[in-house]
Amino acid sequence: MEINNSHISSIMWFFKDRGFDDKSIQVMFKKCKRLEGLQRERANENWDYLISIGIRERKLPSVVAKCPKILTLHLDEKLVPMVQCLATLGTKPGEVASAITKFPHILSHSIEEKLCPLLSFFQVLGVPEKQLGKMLLLNPRIISYSIESKLSQIVDFLASLGLSKEGMIGKVFVKNPFIMGYSVDKRLQPTLEFLKSIGLTELDLQKVTVNFPEVLCRDVNKILRPNFTYLRRCGFEGGQIAALVTGYPPILIKSINNSLEPRMRFLVEVMGRRIEEVADYPHFFRHGFKKRLELRQKLLKQKNIYCSLSEMLECNQNKFLLKFGLIEQFA
Numbered sequence: 001m002e003i004n005n006s007h008i009s010s011i012m013w014f015f016k017d018r019g020f021d022d023k024s025i026q027v028m029f030k031k032c033k034r035l036e037g038l039q040r041e042r043a044n045e046n047w048d049y050l051i052s053i054g055i056r057e058r059k060l061p062s063v064v065a066k067c068p069k070i071l072t073l074h075l076d077e078k079l080v081p082m083v084q085c086l087a088t089l090g091t092k093p094g095e096v097a098s099a100i101t102k103f104p105h106i107l108s109h110s111i112e113e114k115l116c117p118l119l120s121f122f123q124v125l126g127v128p129e130k131q132l133g134k135m136l137l138l139n140p141r142i143i144s145y146s147i148e149s150k151l152s153q154i155v156d157f158l159a160s161l162g163l164s165k166e167g168m169i170g171k172v173f174v175k176n177p178f179i180m181g182y183s184v185d186k187r188l189q190p191t192l193e194f195l196k197s198i199g200l201t202e203l204d205l206q207k208v209t210v211n212f213p214e215v216l217c218r219d220v221n222k223i224l225r226p227n228f229t230y231l232r233r234c235g236f237e238g239g240q241i242a243a244l245v246t247g248y249p250p251i252l253i254k255s256i257n258n259s260l261e262p263r264m265r266f267l268v269e270v271m272g273r274r275i276e277e278v279a280d281y282p283h284f285f286r287h288g289f290k291k292r293l294e295l296r297q298k299l300l301k302q303k304n305i306y307c308s309l310s311e312m313l314e315c316n317q318n319k320f321l322l323k324f325g326l327i328e329q330f331a
Contacts (some may be wrong), residue, residue, distance in 0.1 A: 010040050018047070019061050028068040035068055043071045046079060054097030063115040067104035082107050083114060089133025094138065103140035114143055121147050125155065126167035131174045139177035150180070157184045161192070162206055176213040187217065194220045198228060199242030200297055227252045227260070234264055240279040247282030254285060262289060271297055273309070283307040299326050 015025045029035050051057055073079050086096045145151050158169045182188055231241050244251050254260055265275050278284045296312055305324055321327045
């Protein structure tokens, strides 16, 4: 008993030496019973190794607090092989360390039983080899998802929209790996039903999903419906809102106060335009407010030039200046 108490005391001091307080240490011991048998030598080895692969020392306590189990893993048999495997998937320095910092549990999973089957699953969906690592390191939590009960359900949902399992679904995952973390029943399906209810067709839904999958991930009642209501309040009719969403889907997830409202006010009060013009050119909401909208409106007004929104905004700055003879004025 004394030996056990002495051992635990040694580990307690290991944590205290690294800035952990008593409360956080207790939480970690409750979270990971294996800490009770942890040798200080192994804890030191693993701690130093994690620093050596690029995890910042000031962030390491929070990494360990999230997953104290990583200090108990065998360095040469578990940690090093997984880090080396992840390194083969990365393309930029620091990607692996960043992924571990975000989701340290990735180190506790098995390469053979979890990582390899997961990579094979995505390859079957047509995810290019170069994109596999990017996807996994951007959202390392993916490794914790069950292929059978979680990922396959997401694939079936996307297939029900008419997306092919041999490429299109893989593109959606690459574009937004975080979509895999959402519940089909609680989030994706309700969002889909809402988009249908405002007039989007099956083809529209496919385009939204492939090009802006993040829209599907947002909460209907907290984000999408308030944005829809705001657009109605601005005077847009049902068909116009459907056209706006189809033309520029992020309009449903942009901040009303910081993005939509300032642009609508500028459109009507400063530019003196009708809202119908935006319905014809939904990408109006895509352009930067200060550097593009305000600046170009000011330049055109000085020359007393009037043009459509697409003519004004769609081209880059040099083409815009050439098109309207504004080179000398802007120089």
